[in-house]
Amino acid sequence: MGLFRALKNIRRGKGRSALTLCGVAVGVFAVVVISGIGVVGTDRVTSAMVTMGINSALVEASETGGSISLTDEDVTAFSRLEGVNKAMPLMASPSETKLLDVSRDCYAWGVDRQAKDIISLEAIHGRLIGDGDVEAHAMTCVIDEVFATQSYGRSNITGKKIRLLLEGGYYEFEIVGVAKSGMTGLQNMMSGIMPDFVYIPYTTMQDITGRTSYDKIALLLDGGSADENLTSDLTREVNQLKSTKSGLTITNFQSQKGQLNNILSTVTTVLSLIAGISLVVSGITVMTTMLVSVGERTREIGIKKSIGAKNKDIMWEFLLESVLLTAMGSITGIALGTLVCAAGCIAFSLPVAVPIKSILLSFCFSSAMGALFGVYPAMKAARLNPIEALRT
Template identity: 40%
Template sequence: MREYVKCALRNLGRKKFRTILTISSIAIGVASVVLISTIGDVGKYAINEELSNLGIGSLSISVNKQRKDIKLKQSDLAAINSISQVESAIPIMMEYSSLSMRGLAANVAIWGIDAGANQIISISPSYGHLFTRSDIASGSNYCLVDANTAKGFYGRENIVGKQMRLLIGGSYEDFTVVGVVASGGNAMQNLIGEYLPMFVYVPYTTMQRLLGRSNFDQIAVKVQDSTIIDQTANDILRGLEVANRTKGGYNIENVARQKDKLNNLMNIVATILSAIAGISLVVAGLGIMTVMLVSVNERTREIGIKKSIGANRGIIMYEFLTEAFTISMIGSIMGTIVGVLLAVTGCVLFGIKMLLNLPMIGLTIIFAVVSGVIFGVYPSWVAANLRPVDALRYE
């Protein structure tokens, strides 16, 4: 086998430029598939992380938008917390508005949350502290900001004690930063930060006071046992409908199920894009066939000499198949390296965790090599079936 590979490399070296072009076509196809599959996996991981960090628990309860006569009230929150399967439930309010700090302004998503919200939503203080029960009870003008907001205005994360102005209820209010949290769409903001609002958290009682409201936008619920989450959702729905003497007025979303649907959609998109990129491997295989047919034509006399001194059809065919295998393998390795390097570079630039789908990379290499060998069968068969007399007479 070693001699066949040496012979293949020697023959491929005769036409270096042509060989480089053929190998490059394989490498481009493999790099495209590797890059697309890696982007799909990294994107799916990043989005799942963001869904966990944006402030939504296992179940999200809201009022049907068509029902203007129903509101989520404190009594509804108490009723939900009284259900045995519910571990905890918190009110959530949300409003898109403007933030002003140090003479600069930015779009902001203001989240009204309760004390202990970190038990359901993923917010953990990097500096300072979260809201206390007294903060909620008094409706104080305290706020939490995410790290991106802090760095956007001050160039550093620790801005505890700084003042900011938030537009709530038609007028600006002064707030004191009591904590900086590591949440709020960090990866997505790195990618398209200028289009996403910054995140600020305030006590929900403060938002109610400034907006002149006593209701909530949503209630986030954490269920004790995820295996009975659907049953718990039905119990909550029935309890709310009975307590408020209404029907069809509430929406309950299973966030975990929404994640699964999103993951399935992203898998389908990544598979389709990878299949499209895989077409380039087929085109590259056709290129291998063309190049090897030309090589057979150029080496007709050489083939005749080999046959005349004892080389049989199997040896000739195996020699040309080894050349096809060598071209495909070198191109696959180069393409894999290029694809991985591009993916790593992109993840480093955007600050996203790098993930490699090794089974997909392995399948891509196998497909590229097998397709290259298959497309090399016909030229090898042509070379193996040349008659020695005709080959020696060929000029």
């Protein structure tokens, strides 16, 4: 009954109530859309990190332990550690390629067939480096999609020859496959900074460089268990195996993902707070509306008091009205905001994500705002002197 009467009173000042409602709706809408963008953005970055190989880790000599060399025995030993699924030797060398007589900087990687799982290499044309290539010390290579497209204008260039500068001499390799660029969008954005990647059998790399040891060992960690603790446990264990104190370090994408997520959520929170200011503004609008309403209904308040309404009754009547007004506004804002978020996701063909947490938060926040800014007008109404109120 009280709710029904409050609704009736809101309907009385139709135009004014509608405008106030719009104000609240716009504020809530802004918060919902901004947090929606935040949620979608975080999701995108996370999925990009997964394709980058979120469960991969890299063991390499730390700056202090320059003389440590990694061997086949280490690869086997590391692969048997708890939490480690697979291990693969990895050699890296900055290089230069000549393709169609155009020279460009690149980074040559010596890998084996496990590259698919461990560093998330994925062939879009041809094949990846296989056991046959490794055993035969073959002059075969896999190149980046971006590299292929930039050189030939198309991605499928398997069978072409490429010249790689290693240890001061050019060696000719046959392109057997084109790999999907690891970080998709991210790598595209950073292609100016990041060199192109060329993958060759690690045995071939050893032959050319004359080295028998490896620079790094890539590990595939058990899915889901790749957290900070595992990384530090493994670091201790690999150092024990090589009888050094801190000669080896492990780099894991997990910690980078954490950092990136932290930055993203900070940005989202700051933006949401700025949008939250609009909620405060709408709270003030609610207060103005309610004050005008109290002014208009002074006589009514006097009548109610003369027939036995207590200050408390009058106060609740007005408070209920302002809370209801803001609640209706925020529901409208949430509906619009969710709709826009969903439409945006569909338009950019992203998975639809709804910021449930911010929706609930902004609903509670704006309702609390309605109550807070409704208190003053309601108290003003409740404290009216009945005689003076009746005289108006």
